[in-house]
Amino acid sequence: MTDIAHIEAAAARLAGHALRTPLLGSAFLNDIAGRRVWVKAECLQHTGSFKFRGGWSAVSALTPNQREKGVIAYSSGNHAQGVALAAQRHGAPCVIVMPGDAPRLKIANTRDLGAEVVLYDRERENRDAIGARIAAERSLTLIKPYDEVEVIAGQGTCGLEIAEQATEHRIRQADVIIPCGGGGLTAGVGLALESRAPGLRPRPAEPEGFDDTARSLASGEVCRNARLAGSLCDAIVTPAPGALTFPINRRLCGPGFAVTDDEALQAVALAFTRLKIVLEPGGAVALAAALFRPDQIEGDDVIVIASGGNIDAGLFASALSRFGG
Template identity: 45%
Template sequence: MRMPTAETVLEAHTRLQGCVLTTPVLRNDVLDELAGARLFIKCENLQLTGSFKIRGAMNRLLQIPPERKAAGVVAFSSGNHAQGVARAARLLGMPALIVMPSDAPGVKIAGVRADAADIHLYDRNTESREAIAERIAHERGAVLVPSFDDPFIVEGQGSCGVEFARQTQELGVELDHIICCAGGGGLITGLSLGFTASSPSTRVWTAEPADHDDWRRSLDSGDIQVNEPGTRSICDAILTPSPGELTWELGKQLLAGGRAASDDQIRDAMRLAFRHLKLVVEPGGAAALACALHDLPAQAKGGNVGIIISGGNVDPKQFAAILTG
């Protein structure tokens, strides 16, 4: 498998012009005071389909040769990648089937169905989504679209970093640090390639739930660490078992380290984002903000810190309960 580079991420950014939105960067004095740093918050929850995932999905599908498009694509995801692939497939006129866990948030299942994709539900505790997706893709002759361990996916997600770098440059700001959620690692490794190409001194940190911190432990130890089966968190979007093979090879070279926040701290970040930024943010999407508020690296205090709000596809009942909790 070839390795993405800063150059291929820049190419993906150019390829995606007109296919994805340029998401805004917000500031807030109250959040700055709580964090003890100047936060520059990039709002990928306002992206098409409500998360950054459309970037990687669209970049991957744009690479499919014409003779293979009729057979379509198959993907596996708890929701945000599913919606990104479903939307990209619909926009490009291709059929799509998504393998989703039976306990995926209803809002994410509804989003996939709204883009006319087929859904195959599975039990995440007893079945392998990868095996199911590979079987169906083989039966259909379809292209399998992984959620993170694919160079085209990483490069597409990295367009967020290219965009963020240009936005901060326009503001006349140099970011000392960036905190970004990490599941499989497609976003954070692509982002690192895209951003640090023009700002090599910026240090990039993973953000995870405290009980599901495989990236933090992997970066500390120097080897891939796996979460214990059955470990849970409200952050459904980033509950991968471990870093991916491709993303780990990138991440161990690019990333400064890992941060983590408890589910209660993540709920608090969701409430603060709603109150002060007027944003609807899903739990996994709030992980970076939660880490900035509760586990900011000591060297980042008083500095300029980029925060990636990665998604906003939260179940309405869950969100209401969190806001009033």
């Protein structure tokens, strides 16, 4: 089980490799939210999302022998790129198993980061079986996207930075809203805050209709999502809270938020106009919660993580044209 010692060790391994992302703000966003909004811009992290932290943490924690043999991950998105870049910089072979219908740009990017991309047919083939076979044949280490001690520790380094930055800005008491898929970022940040900034309370944000963590927190038991497709916030849609992450999140988190796709897109447009950062819808759900759910938040300050910015140009342009700029 990940603890603060894992997170501190991960921070030491990430030093000089991950970016210390800035905490941004805008008087215009404060006016909308009715309180000060602080935006931890993880979209500026290498590969465009916080996932690089977990990827680096996991790859750098391998033994030399494991690293030489290489790693494998299943992902069509941000985890793939985070692991691929971390592996490349460690000189570790890397296989990414992706669906054949993944966007061509994402496949090309993952290859350009030095990974071997293995495509599978979503309809006819089983991803886990393909991955398990390749991993066994080549003795690769599987790096899961959230249910992995060192991945959670890596994401937790974002929480250490938030604790420091909150102190710099004299923020002692606030909700910290975190985009939540499998819950790795939420769990890691929660553990870091528990130890370093106990006045800061983690709260997950999810897309409406895919708020498995919010419902699980409310009921105390693991709830699954009815669907796995149909959200613009694809980066944070997962079947259910993780086996490692949920026990942490149940212990540490305040109530979750659920926002609509349109609210996420509006947050994307406001982040463009007011913060000059590029967010993907899934990366904007925490900002959307801060802006559009003010009655569910207490206090003069709220901190949100803007977790990723890997969005297609067409969708971004349509968010701007629908919600101004």
